[in-house]
Amino acid sequence: MLPYTVLRTKIIEINGKKIVGFEIDLPNAPPLIVLRGDKGFVMCGYMDIKVAEKLNLVAARITGVKNVEEALDKTISEATSKAMEQEIKPGMKVRDILKIL
Numbered sequence: 001m002l003p004y005t006v007l008r009t010k011i012i013e014i015n016g017k018k019i020v021g022f023e024i025d026l027p028n029a030p031p032l033i034v035l036r037g038d039k040g041f042v043m044c045g046y047m048d049i050k051v052a053e054k055l056n057l058v059a060a061r062i063t064g065v066k067n068v069e070e071a072l073d074k075t076i077s078e079a080t081s082k083a084m085e086q087e088i089k090p091g092m093k094v095r096d097i098l099k100i101l
Contacts, residue, residue: 010068017099021068033065037101042094049078058083
């Protein structure tokens with residue numbers, strides 16, 4: 001039986017903007033992290049930016065995070081073309097793009 005801590009949902013509010021963060025525990029591995037806004041999302045390294053690009057989504061990718069709080073201070077390593085149209089670019093901090101998401 002899986003423990004109840006397999007999925008954690010966190011509401012983050014920065015400058016009046018609310019983002020939903022998800023942490024999904026994986027067996028023998030760091031958790032899967034996703035930050036979701038109204039227009040798009042930030043995903044951890046487990047997820048494929050190429051798929052988000054094919055689906056024409058506003059998405060950015062970060063790597064090396066263990067929780068939602070760490071994700072806020074990470075820099076974006078990749079972004080879809082749709083995200084770049086929204087001024088979300090590699091090298092930006094997640095915290096700085098939350099208002100766009």
